[in-house]
């Protein structure tokens with residue numbers, strides 16, 4: 001993992017098409033911590049997650065990374081953040097369906113070097129896809145795709161991982177697996193930010209930010 005990353009919003013509001021979809025949200029996501037963004041459907045969890053991940057411009061307020069304001073940073077700086085530090089496990093998983101499992105993790109075409117191959121094998125073993133590196137990602141189930149997206153974040157050694165409803169639509173066993181994988185990120189110093197309404201996932205988080213209720217609480 002690279003530089004530890006603290007990401008926060010200060011009084012962030014988002015207005016889309018004249019409608020307020022996020023109002024004055026302040027949340028601080030710290031390294032080695034898993035922060036849950038919680039609230040009813042439509043409250044703005046995904047929107048706030050996207051603001052924190054610099055995927056969505058804010059209408060008001062500030063976004064800070066390690067204390068430095070990045071609210072108005074240009075596209076080059078945002079791309080650097082995404083490339084060097086962040087990993088996203090969003091609701092559609094971000095999987096390239098026609099590519100292999102191995103490509104989806106490493107983003108490299110074969111042949112892979114010895115060290116990369118070993119690392120890939122280790123990660124695939126960890127997510128339960130050890131015997132399927134060459135298989136097309138389109139063959140995978142929803143739960144397997146979810147874990148594949150997490151494998152990409154592990155491979156990348158991302159300092160920040162943004163996950164949107166990581167356990168929705170998974171059965172109890174897969175839910176546990178995904179929660180354990182995400183907990184490992186935080187244990188290793190990573191900043192994990194999760195939008196979720198799953199009680200088991202919420203329970204596993206160190207910090208909870210209820211949308212519309214002021215700052216995050218432990």
Ligand SMILES: Nc1ncnc2c1ncn2[C@@H]1O[C@H](COP(=O)(O)OP(=O)(O)OP(=O)(O)O)[C@@H](O)[C@H]1O
Nearest residue numbers: 016017021039040041042043044045046047048195
């Ligand atoms: N691009 C958009 N255009 C218009 N409205 C939007 C857009 N994105 C989000 N919204 C609105 O903003 C509100 C918050 O949406 P968001 O997806 O953040 O909610 P959520 O808390 O993640 O909900 P869920 O639990 O259902 O995923 C919703 O009312 C939604 O309709």
Ligand SMILES: [Mg+2]
Nearest residue numbers: 045046047195
């Ligand atoms: Mg959502």
